[in-house]
Amino acid sequence: MPKTKRGRALWNMPSRGRGTCPVCANTRIKLLYPRTTSGGEAVKVCKRCSGAPQDKVDAVSG
Secondary structure, eight states: OOOTTTTGGGGGSGGGGEEOOTTTOOSSEEOOEEEEOTTSOEEEEOTGGGGOOHHHHHHHHO
8 A cells, every 4th residue: 555645744835845955056956954054043954964064064154
């Protein structure tokens, strides 16, 4: 039996949770992981950039 609820929460998000990652600039990628800059600003990043060093995340708002 297939799991019909898998990924259903993404349907309620704008653009189904996809966009351009501010850290790596990949387009049409899922932005599901919140990261906080040193200034306290919350930024949504992709799965690959969720483990990125803090200086790369800080370069986004600079």
